[in-house]
């Protein structure tokens with residue numbers, strides 16, 4: 001599914017040097033390696049402020065808390081994402097309100113969000129938290145309009161979308177504040193857990209900085225109840241090295257995605273979506289946006305059998321995500337029944353992520369598509 005060693009091998013020396021520097025300077029928490037990474041990251045994303053923290057989950061919590069989202073406030077997000085998109089809202093003390101997804105992109109549907117805002121739960125909503133799923137920005141034209149019209153904060157879950165763009169603006173600089181994850185399988189990845197908050201607002205950045213260190217503005221004087229969500233020096237050093245390469249890696253991911261498209265079309269397997277019948281529905285890049293292909297996700301009506309077939313041929317695949325968030329045991333408290341979000345539930349039955357990473361070779365992709373052709377025949 002993903003061979004991260006292929007990325008590591010050519011960087012081995014540079015990474016050891018960067019990690020060695022941390023040992024030499026003994027700057028294990030934040031410090032110079034993290035500050036340098038934050039500065040380069042903000043330049044690359046064209047965003048005024050970037051703050052390293054300990055994970056994408058913590059970045060989401062920090063973004064929400066900095067934006068003043070807490071008790072008595074509701075946040076609209078998607079049921080089709082990683083658990084943290086919703087759990088961070090609960091952790092911030094606020095109420096998650098879910099809206100269904102667009103079946104073509106798997107991202108939060110603006111029409112569904114609008115319906116929620118008009119409904120009984122709409123009054124308490126103070127923020128929207130769209131997720132840029134699989135490396136493609138959510139429909140920001142629509143969410144920016146909704147946010148402006150209704151005075152809502154816009155918080156991006158950009159965990160999967162380093163380098164993605166909407167209308168020429170990079171993820172991380174689209175909303176009021178954004179959260180990234182550098183989990184080791186992400187496009188830009190740490191050597192452990194790490195995350196980042198970005199914003200163009202000096203006020204939100206200052207609040208996030210304070211909250212990241214137990215609500216301290218002055219050492220040992222605590223203004224608010226924050227938490228320890230600091231990035232460690234090793235992660236800052238590793239990420240600082242990888243930041244120099246991420247643009248090239250994202251370009252390679254785009255090449256790999258284009259090759260999959262061409263191979264599926266050449267094999268006569270590609271169907272026009274959004275739903276599959278006999279073939280597979282290929283992922284869709286929204287015109288005017290820049291997809292960075294964190295995942296290449298197809299839809300198949302016989303997804304589970306297809307996955308078994310691929311596994312038997314030692315071809316990796318994954319299901320992101322097999323159970324929508326409103327159906328998770330831990331989120332029963334939200335009060336949604338099965339059937340509440342039919343698009344998310346259908347996607348959970350049909351999606352299959354195929355191997356994608358910058359170093360994936362054309363012959364390996366031919367093997368993947370060849371096996372899917374064999375299964376479908």
Ligand SMILES: Cc1ncc(COP(=O)(O)O)c(C=O)c1O
Pocket residue numbers: 055056057058060081082084085131157159160180181182183193194195
């Ligand atoms: C969409 C999304 N949000 C949040 C997170 C949480 O990030 P982390 O695993 O770094 O805490 C992830 C990571 O898996 C994610 O994919």
